[in-house]
Amino acid sequence: MADAALASKNEEPFVRFNGVQKTYDGETLVVKDLHLDIYKGEFVTMLGPSGSGKTTCLMMLAGFETPTFGDVLLGTERLNMVPPHKRGIGMVFQNYALFPHMTVAENLAFPLEVRGVSKADAEAKVARALQMVQMDGFQNRRPAQLSGGQQQRVAVARALVFEPELVLMDEPLGALDKNLREQMQYEIKHIHEELGVTMVYVTHDQSEALTMSDRIAVFNDGKIQQLATPDVLYEQPENAFVAAFIGENNKFVGTVREVGEDACAVEVKGKMIRALPVLIEGKGGKTTLSLRPERVFIDPEEGSFPNVFDAHVEELIYLGDHIRARVNVLENNEFIIKVPNSYKHQTLHKGDNIKVGWALEDCRALDA
Amino acid sequence: MTDATVSPVGLMTSDGVPLKQSLARAERRSRIRAMMLVAPLFLFIMITFIVPIIDMLLRSVDNPRFQEVLPETAQVLMEWEGGGLPPESIYAVMAAEMKAAMKDRSLGRLTSRLNFEDPGMRTLMFKTARRLNRVDEGPWKEAMIKIDDEWGDPQVWALMKRTAPAYTTIHYLNAFDLTVSPEGEIVAQPEELQIYGLLFWRTIWMSLLITGLCALLGFPIAYLLATLPTKTSNLLMILVLLPFWTSLLVRTTTWIVLLQTEGVINDILVWATILNDDERIQMIYNQTGTIVAMTHILLPFMVLPLYSVMKTIDPSYMRAARSLGATQVTAFRRIYFPNTIPGLGAGGILVFILAIGYYITPALVGGRTGQLISNFIAFHMQESLNWGLGAALGAILLAGVLAMYWLYNKLIGVDNMKFG
Ligand SMILES: Nc1ncnc2c1ncn2[C@@H]1O[C@H](COP(=O)(O)OP(=O)(O)O)[C@@H](O)[C@H]1O
Ligand SMILES: [Mg+2]
Numbered sequence: 001m002a003d004a005a006l007a008s009k010n011e012e013p014f015v016r017f018n019g020v021q022k023t024y025d026g027e028t029l030v031v032k033d034l035h036l037d038i039y040k041g042e043f044v045t046m047l048g049p050s051g052s053g054k055t056t057c058l059m060m061l062a063g064f065e066t067p068t069f070g071d072v073l074l075g076t077e078r079l080n081m082v083p084p085h086k087r088g089i090g091m092v093f094q095n096y097a098l099f100p101h102m103t104v105a106e107n108l109a110f111p112l113e114v115r116g117v118s119k120a121d122a123e124a125k126v127a128r129a130l131q132m133v134q135m136d137g138f139q140n141r142r143p144a145q146l147s148g149g150q151q152q153r154v155a156v157a158r159a160l161v162f163e164p165e166l167v168l169m170d171e172p173l174g175a176l177d178k179n180l181r182e183q184m185q186y187e188i189k190h191i192h193e194e195l196g197v198t199m200v201y202v203t204h205d206q207s208e209a210l211t212m213s214d215r216i217a218v219f220n221d222g223k224i225q226q227l228a229t230p231d232v233l234y235e236q237p238e239n240a241f242v243a244a245f246i247g248e249n250n251k252f253v254g255t256v257r258e259v260g261e262d263a264c265a266v267e268v269k270g271k272m273i274r275a276l277p278v279l280i281e282g283k284g285g286k287t288t289l290s291l292r293p294e295r296v297f298i299d300p301e302e303g304s305f306p307n308v309f310d311a312h313v314e315e316l317i318y319l320g321d322h323i324r325a326r327v328n329v330l331e332n333n334e335f336i337i338k339v340p341n342s343y344k345h346q347t348l349h350k351g352d353n354i355k356v357g358w359a360l361e362d363c364r365a366l367d368a
Numbered sequence: 369m370t371d372a373t374v375s376p377v378g379l380m381t382s383d384g385v386p387l388k389q390s391l392a393r394a395e396r397r398s399r400i401r402a403m404m405l406v407a408p409l410f411l412f413i414m415i416t417f418i419v420p421i422i423d424m425l426l427r428s429v430d431n432p433r434f435q436e437v438l439p440e441t442a443q444v445l446m447e448w449e450g451g452g453l454p455p456e457s458i459y460a461v462m463a464a465e466m467k468a469a470m471k472d473r474s475l476g477r478l479t480s481r482l483n484f485e486d487p488g489m490r491t492l493m494f495k496t497a498r499r500l501n502r503v504d505e506g507p508w509k510e511a512m513i514k515i516d517d518e519w520g521d522p523q524v525w526a527l528m529k530r531t532a533p534a535y536t537t538i539h540y541l542n543a544f545d546l547t548v549s550p551e552g553e554i555v556a557q558p559e560e561l562q563i564y565g566l567l568f569w570r571t572i573w574m575s576l577l578i579t580g581l582c583a584l585l586g587f588p589i590a591y592l593l594a595t596l597p598t599k600t601s602n603l604l605m606i607l608v609l610l611p612f613w614t615s616l617l618v619r620t621t622t623w624i625v626l627l628q629t630e631g632v633i634n635d636i637l638v639w640a641t642i643l644n645d646d647e648r649i650q651m652i653y654n655q656t657g658t659i660v661a662m663t664h665i666l667l668p669f670m671v672l673p674l675y676s677v678m679k680t681i682d683p684s685y686m687r688a689a690r691s692l693g694a695t696q697v698t699a700f701r702r703i704y705f706p707n708t709i710p711g712l713g714a715g716g717i718l719v720f721i722l723a724i725g726y727y728i729t730p731a732l733v734g735g736r737t738g739q740l741i742s743n744f745i746a747f748h749m750q751e752s753l754n755w756g757l758g759a760a761l762g763a764i765l766l767a768g769v770l771a772m773y774w775l776y777n778k779l780i781g782v783d784n785m786k787f788g
Contacts (some may be wrong), residue, residue: 062691084690085699097688101706110702111692162693 012076013037014198015061015166020070022056022222030056032222034070038200040165043192045201047209048219049245054202057219058168061200063087074166085114090159090167090197094174096151098143104130104154105139111162129161130154132191149180156188160195170202185211206246210234218242235292239279240366243290250296250335252289253368256280264365269330274306275363286368293324293336295362298346298354305357311335313352323348329356421766428759431536437478438465442532450529450552452522459508459519463500470497484754485527485538485548492518523550539760564744564761571741572768574659575723579670581663582719583712586670590711593671594678608671616665620732623661627652627733653735661729666722670715677711713780721769741765 015038022031031053038044046054059065060072063084072079079087099107105126112122130136133153143151152172159167169188173181189212192199203209209216210230218225218233218241226233226242237243244251254268256277264277266287273289280287300308311327323339325348337356339345348354379387434442441462448454469475475497482489499515512519530536530548541547541554545562549555556562589608593601611619626632629648637643651657681704689699727742734743741761748758 062687064687064690083695084687085693085695087691088693089691091688091691093684093688095682095684097682097684099685099688099703110689110694114692114694114698158692 011039013073014040014042014075015200016071016073017057017060018071018073020057020060020067020072022053022060022065022068029068030222031060031067034222034224036217036224036227038198040198041196043189043199043201043212043214045203045209045213045216046219047203047206047216047245048225050204052219053222054204054219055170058170058200058202062089062091062168088162088164088166090162090164092155092159092167092169092172094171096143096155096172098151098155098158100143103140103142104135104146107143107154108158108161111158115162125161129157132160132194133157133187148176149184152176152184153187156191160191160197164197166198166200168200168202171204172201173203173205173208181208182211188212210246218245220245236278237290237364237366240288240290240368243288243364243366248293248336250291250293250332252291252330252332254287254289256283256285256287256365259283263360266365271309271330273330273363274360275365276361278364279367280365287365288368290364290366291358291362293338295358296337297357298325298337298339298348300355300357306360307363308355308357311354311356313348313350313354316348316350327354327356424759424762426759427755428539428763429535429537430756431481431531431534431538433478433481434532435534437469437474438462441465445529445532448529450526453509453520454525456507456509459512460506463503463506463508463512466493466497467500470501482527482531485531486550488518489527492516492524526550526552536756539754539756540764542757543760543764564741567739567741567744568764570655571724574655574662574738574740575720578659578662578666578723579716579720581659582667582670583716585663586667586674586715587708587712590671590674590678593675594681595683605675608668611665612668616728617732619665620661620729623657623664623733624652627657627660652733653738655734655738657733657735658730658738658740661733662723662726665729666719669718669722673714673718674708674711677708677714681707709780713776717772717776720772724768725765 015036017034017036020031020034021029023029034057036044036057046057048054056065060067061079063079063082066080074087074089098104099110102110108126108129109122112125117125126139127136130138133156135150135153135157138146138150138154143154146154152175155172156169159169172188173184176184185208188199188201201209201212210233213230215227215229216233217227220241225245226238228236233242234247237246240251243249252266252268252273254266254273256264257267257272258265259277259280259282262276264275264280265272266275266289267273268289275287275289297305309329311329313325313327314333315326317324317326320341322341323345325337325339326333327335327337329335335356339348381387381390441458444458444461445454448458466475469478475493479490479493482493496512496515496519500511503511509519518524527550530552538548542557543564545557545565546554547557547561589604593604593608595601596604624631628634629650631652633651634643634648638645638648643649651660685703685707686699689703690696694702724740725742726740727746730738730740731743731746734740742765745758745761745765748754748761
């Protein structure tokens with residue numbers, strides 16, 4: 001899908017946030033100068049901590065909030081003044097918002113009815129939509145008679161049954177337990193691939209975002225911090241927030257001493273760490289170094305890495321497929337290393353003195 | 369301990385008492401404590417609610433006078449198969465008992481009862497009793513007919529027989545504008561006495577109208593209460609509850625001040641030259657007055673259940689409906705409104721039940737045409753002292769309320785009802 005998304009970049013965007021700002025109280029901007037293009041058929045996730053403005057963005061797209069400034073465009077149409085019911089956007093709410101006084105079938109038929117679809121057509125479409133979410137035979141149940149996961153499926157089916165081109169989901173899996181959540185992630189992903197609809201998905205769960213999305217917009221403080229495919233986001237975070245928010249991350253705070261084309265030297269506790277300059281202010285500036293735990297090697301061969309330091313093993317946690325080692329490096333005792341539980345893997349003991357090393361490209365110098 | 373847990377005769381606590389027994393003892397203690405907690409309320413309700421209702425139901429069929437005053441006569445009359453004139457033996461028993469009743473002055477209690485049946489009965493009874501005093505021996509039949517030939521009239525005896533039993537349905541017949549003809553058949557009351565059918569009908573339609581008005585006025589208020597930000601809605605809630613905190617009498621008299629012919633509204637209309645001074649509208653001391661004042665007084669009983677239901681309707685339902693393509697109106701009609709029905713039902717039944725039994729407001733502002741059934745119950749209890757009829761009217765009202773409740777339960781389900 002990443003390829004498809006890239007290929008489609010040549011087209012016009014399907015959804016466009018153009019310099020959108022939003023304030024509720026006239027004092028604080030909840031969304032600050034948002035630019036976001038979403039292409040047809042894409043699965044884009046808005047990922048960010050609670051209160052970062054994700055829901056607000058979704059609501060502006062759905063028509064339940066109006067932008068204070070800027071435009072939201074669907075195709076070439078400016079959406080600002082279009083009422084919600086004319087936007088033709090399917091939406092799945094966090095609490096599902098299934099109508100409690102209607103059966104499952106009536107819930108699904110509702111969007112068709114208000115569009116004047118004939119009864120026979122509607123029935124066929126409802127049956128097909130329920131089949132898609134594997135909820136055949138539940139037509140006559142009330143929402144209260146369904147489990148959380150089943151309600152979730154019905155809510156998804158209802159958002160899709162009138163064949164919208166754009167579907168919005170606001171933390172739809174938040175109320176489910178872990179296993180069900182993972183299963184539903186795959187199912188939603190498959191439905192997306194099958195139908196080719198454009199999906200805008202909101203979550204605060206980074207692993208959910210990584211699993212499902214073509215592209216992820218990381219939100220913080222009303223701004224998009226980085227918009228990229230999952231692999232780029234994980235491997236090449238552009239700032240300290242994204243590095244910390246996505247995946248596990250070791251960090252050092254230091255001062256830039258030398259800056260080159262593809263390398264810089266950062267002083268941390270009197271030692272020099274060689275890192276990749278990504279977002280630094282130049283010589284003398286503060287920087288946060290970011291390093292993924294799985295990119296750290298224990299007792300590397302002499303000369304294989306530019307960064308090799310002494311470390312002291314503080315704690316070991318056995319996790320089955322790997323062992324997490326918490327070590328103290330350069331006075332940072334929150335430094336995590338993942339030791340794969342593979343054939344002939346290194347064995348560490350608490351209190352060992354070891355050496356750790358990492359490559360220059362894996363250590364990214366970001367904003368402080 | 370280990371022995372106890374495997375012992376085939378049953379488990380023991382550590383001090384050797386069987387587990388079942390000590391559990392029962394512990395439960396009994398908490399049961400008694402719970403019973404003692406509810407006992408005062410239970411007694412209170414028994415004394416102030418259940419007992420009066422039973423008493424009222426009994427009174428509506430009770431007919432003790434005949435049996436008290438002329439017990440033997442009542443007995444032989446009930447045994448007599450009726451039709452024509454009774455045999456000499458009944459005349460004899462009755463004559464003897466009437467003399468006795470005249471002597472201990474208990475006859476009056478019976479005659480007032482008989483007078484409900486036929487206004488001539490009091491005179492007849494006293495006259496007969498007085499004259500019988502001077503007759504010492506029979507045949508009594510002749511003697512009594514000689515005193516007044518009414519005693520030779522089979523219809524009078526039919527009346528006596530009808531009035532003899534300890535229980536009667538006459539009050540219920542009267543409450544339905546029926547009576548028993550001199551021939552002993554159930555017939556309609558004469559036209560000018562037919563008031564209760566009209567009254568019941570008026571009570572029902574006015575209560576329905578008041579319920580409808582309360583729903584119409586209460587729905588938007590409850591909606592605002594449920595959707596406005598807490599600060600504003602609290603203020604509005606105080607306005608809704610304000611009538612609760614002012615005396616009923618004060619509120620009702622306020623309406624009099626506003627609505628009477630020389631009142632504020634008429635004054636304003638005249639001042640604005642919408643009306644001439646001689647065209648002032650009669651808005652109180654009639655049905656309009658009762659309807660306006662009662663709607664105002666009962667409104668909170670509609671608003672509160674509605675509000676509590678609307679509060680629980682998730683705003684995302686409306687959003688979901690809009691996003692699925694429904695206009696604001698359709699979303700309201702198809703999604704929001706159906707979810708408010710439990711509140712509407714609860715408020716409706718509450719207001720309706722209160723309205724059909726309402727007394728003070730119609731009494732104060734109802735005039736002649738705005739009186740409800742309860743005003744007539746009060747009339748019979750306090751002025752005409754026909755408690756039997758008052759009780760029968762009350763019992764019919766009670767049956768009506770229970771029927772309403774049953775109907776509501778059939779249609780909507782009491783479990784769905786939310787009072788707040
Ligand atoms: N209807 C509203 N009125 C006022 N403030 C709101 C409203 N909705 C959200 N906010 C505020 O806007 C900010 C962003 O909220 P939201 O978009 O819901 O974030 P997210 O979905 O990322 O958790 C929060 O600080 C929240 O308090
Ligand atoms: Mg949110």
